[in-house]
Amino acid sequence: MTIIFILMSALMPKTFFSLYNLQSMAFQISGFGFLVIAQMIAIISGGIDLSIVSIMSVSGISAALIMTKFINESSSSGNVILIVILTILVTLVVSVACGFINGLLIGYVGVPPILATLGTMSLFMGVGVIITGARGIVGFPSGFLKIGTGTVFQIPIPLIILVVMSLLVALILNKTVFGLKLYMLGSNPIASIFTGINNKLMLLGTYMLGGFMTGMSAIILIAQANSAKSGYGSGFLIQSIIAVILGGIDPAGGLGSIAGVIIGILIIQMIQSGFNMMGMNIFWTNIIFGTVLIIVMIINLYLERISFREKKTISK
Amino acid sequence: MLKKVLNKNELFLFLIIILLIIILTSFNRSFLTLENWFDMIKNNSGMMILAIGFLVILLSGGIDLSFTSIGIFCAFIATDVLVSKNINNMFLAFAISCGLGILMGAVNAFFISYYKIPPLITTLATYAVYNGGLLVISNNRSFYAAELPLWYKKFGAMNIFTITKPEGDKYGLSIYFLIVISVILFTWFILKYTMLGKGIYAIGGNIESAKRSGFNIVKIQFFIYCYMGFLAGIAAIMETSILQAVVVSGVSVVDLSVIAAVILGGGRLSGGYGKILGTVFGVIILMILNNNLILIGLSSFWNEFVIGFVIIIGVIITSIQTKQKSRGISIIKI
Numbered sequence: 001m002t003i004i005f006i007l008m009s010a011l012m013p014k015t016f017f018s019l020y021n022l023q024s025m026a027f028q029i030s031g032f033g034f035l036v037i038a039q040m041i042a043i044i045s046g047g048i049d050l051s052i053v054s055i056m057s058v059s060g061i062s063a064a065l066i067m068t069k070f071i072n073e074s075s076s077s078g079n080v081i082l083i084v085i086l087t088i089l090v091t092l093v094v095s096v097a098c099g100f101i102n103g104l105l106i107g108y109v110g111v112p113p114i115l116a117t118l119g120t121m122s123l124f125m126g127v128g129v130i131i132t133g134a135r136g137i138v139g140f141p142s143g144f145l146k147i148g149t150g151t152v153f154q155i156p157i158p159l160i161i162l163v164v165m166s167l168l169v170a171l172i173l174n175k176t177v178f179g180l181k182l183y184m185l186g187s188n189p190i191a192s193i194f195t196g197i198n199n200k201l202m203l204l205g206t207y208m209l210g211g212f213m214t215g216m217s218a219i220i221l222i223a224q225a226n227s228a229k230s231g232y233g234s235g236f237l238i239q240s241i242i243a244v245i246l247g248g249i250d251p252a253g254g255l256g257s258i259a260g261v262i263i264g265i266l267i268i269q270m271i272q273s274g275f276n277m278m279g280m281n282i283f284w285t286n287i288i289f290g291t292v293l294i295i296v297m298i299i300n301l302y303l304e305r306i307s308f309r310e311k312k313t314i315s316k
Numbered sequence: 317m318l319k320k321v322l323n324k325n326e327l328f329l330f331l332i333i334i335l336l337i338i339i340l341t342s343f344n345r346s347f348l349t350l351e352n353w354f355d356m357i358k359n360n361s362g363m364m365i366l367a368i369g370f371l372v373i374l375l376s377g378g379i380d381l382s383f384t385s386i387g388i389f390c391a392f393i394a395t396d397v398l399v400s401k402n403i404n405n406m407f408l409a410f411a412i413s414c415g416l417g418i419l420m421g422a423v424n425a426f427f428i429s430y431y432k433i434p435p436l437i438t439t440l441a442t443y444a445v446y447n448g449g450l451l452v453i454s455n456n457r458s459f460y461a462a463e464l465p466l467w468y469k470k471f472g473a474m475n476i477f478t479i480t481k482p483e484g485d486k487y488g489l490s491i492y493f494l495i496v497i498s499v500i501l502f503t504w505f506i507l508k509y510t511m512l513g514k515g516i517y518a519i520g521g522n523i524e525s526a527k528r529s530g531f532n533i534v535k536i537q538f539f540i541y542c543y544m545g546f547l548a549g550i551a552a553i554m555e556t557s558i559l560q561a562v563v564v565s566g567v568s569v570v571d572l573s574v575i576a577a578v579i580l581g582g583g584r585l586s587g588g589y590g591k592i593l594g595t596v597f598g599v600i601i602l603m604i605l606n607n608n609l610i611l612i613g614l615s616s617f618w619n620e621f622v623i624g625f626v627i628i629i630g631v632i633i634t635s636i637q638t639k640q641k642s643r644g645i646s647i648i649k650i
Contacts, residue, residue, distance in 0.1 A: 048436070105628065109632050109636070111628075111632060111635045112631075114379070114585060115585055115627065116628070119627035119628035119631055120624065121624065122572055122624025122625075123620075123621055123628060124624070126617075126620035126621025126622070127621055129620055130621055238443070245437070284448060286448025287445050287448035288448075289441075290443070290444030290448065291445055293437065293441040294427060294433065294438065297427075297431065297433040297441075298431050298433070301431055
């Protein structure tokens with residue numbers, strides 16, 4: 001499956017490979033990438049998370065509030081660093097708290113993930129709107145902005161963060177008990193109870209982890225934009241789902257690896273940047289994504305049928 | 317006692333409506349006026365119609381996230397045709413809008429029944445495609461009041477009967493009310509008295525059993541998604557008449573309210589559950605909340621928050637109900 005996608009991305013025009021372009025793509029991927037990781041975790045667990053953009057929004061707004069309230073022109077640089085660290089912590093706490101609420105609803109109350117996250121999507125976004133009054137909060141210290149826009153040896157900092165985190169998540173998924181339980185939960189929730197897995201706790205953890213990732217994405221995105229508004233990233237939701245499915249994650253849960261998802265992210269990013277560069281109307285992107293999603297699902301279906309037939313003949 | 321009330325969903329909702337009315341009226345007497353209610357009915361007719369369509373899909377165990385983009389798309393095309401050809405015909409607009417809506421719904425149905433792609437993903441994809449498609453075709457150009465054919469305005473202002481206030485202002489029960497009632501009755505009839513309706517519930521209950529019982533799954537699924545498209549087309553033209561505009565770039569909170577209303581009304585994602593009366597009550601509750609929060613001093617910024625809150629409450633209650641019902645049946649407590 002993933003081979004097909006590598007081929008697809010190789011077909012992109014050669015103008016792609018300038019350092020500047022790769023860099024700008026890398027910057028854009030980073031914020032989005034964390035959202036995709038969060039979505040991936042939710043989908044592997046057999047659910048879905050429609051609230052990730054709203055969580056990102058609220059966390060970003062909280063971060064912005066703290067930074068603008070406590071830092072002014074005359075703050076000493078030591079102070080600034082302290083506040084920035086505090087901000088990052090608060091952002092993550094807020095996003096994990098949101099994830100906690102999600103996990104509570106889904107795991108302990110038993111609400112279907114679509115509906116729970118539909119509700120929390122509105123709820124969290126609403127909180128953000130109430131706090132900001134639909135205006136943006138601007139003006140962050142330059143040290144903070146570096147997180148989003150700085151580079152180390154020409155490699156964008158956010159990308160480094162993303163790569164590190166992805167490796168961490170891959171580790172968690174493949175090598176830890178939590179990861180194993182997650183896959184089992186996703187593939188068959190009832191069987192997993194009999195195996196002794198505490199479904200409720202797992203779901204709680206899943207969505208909290210997702211919240212954490214979303215918080216990271218919030219930090220990066222507001223650092224890049226130097227402002228926090230409640231409307232950010234609305235297109236990201238669908239794109240995150242597409243990226244996850246492109247990456248080979250079974251929407252029913254229980255299958256898929258992070259490597260595939262990363263490729264999914266890359267493809268989406270390349271399509272977007274490619275369109276930008278070719279001067280294509282950006283409105284086409286939505287159409288392309290939707291169509292790609294359907295095509296991928298159809299391909300998935302056929303691949304499943306083929307492998308099923310193979311299994312049938314083998315068992316004979 | 318609480319359990320009983322929770323289980324009689326419709327009764328519970330009705331009580332909530334009464335409660336809301338009491339609370340809001342105590343804050344501001346103008347809430348309970350005929351004028352306010354006629355206004356609310358007119359503004360929310362679109363939402364009611366969409367909610368009915370959404371309920372039908374939910375009953376079958378499916379979901380449709382694309383209806384908003386279908387609606388706007390159809391309204392745009394219909395308006396575009398009318399404006400460019402300079403026709404002032406209301407029926408043509410409805411015809412184009414509904415016809416196109418049916419086609420777009422059929423696309424959904426096609427992928428869901430033939431390729432077995434989960435409705436969530438299909439409609440998510442078509443939402444994106446239709447949205448993008450609209451932006452491309454319209455070139456992000458919206459239609460505003462001055463350009464709309466005259467009948468839009470007249471239609472929007474038509475009332476079944478009009479009452480004149482002492483000061484000379486007129487207000488009345490909009491003709492939209494008739495459309496809404498017709499849709500509700502028509503759908504109710506289909507669901508209750510036709511094989512089609514029974515088939516919808518059957519699919520929602522267990523698709524395999526439904527197939528073996530002889531229901532034509534494909535035909536039924538085509539009906540429900542096309543019906544949604546059809547209703548979206550109607551609602552879209554109605555909304556255009558009220559707003560006096562076709563705004564291409566906006567995605568309204570209407571879709572979320574629709575889903576919230578149906579869920580609140582007792583519709584379940586797993587399918588097979590849900591009554592029209594419940595949905596109607598759900599829409600009424602959301603209608604009250606959407607338009608009147610300002611009466612208790614909450615700015616419109618609170619709207620989204622309240623909707624989310626309502627969805628969550630509704631969903632929690634529904635989940636508790638589901639658990640209680642299955643407690644007697646299954647050995648496993650999930």
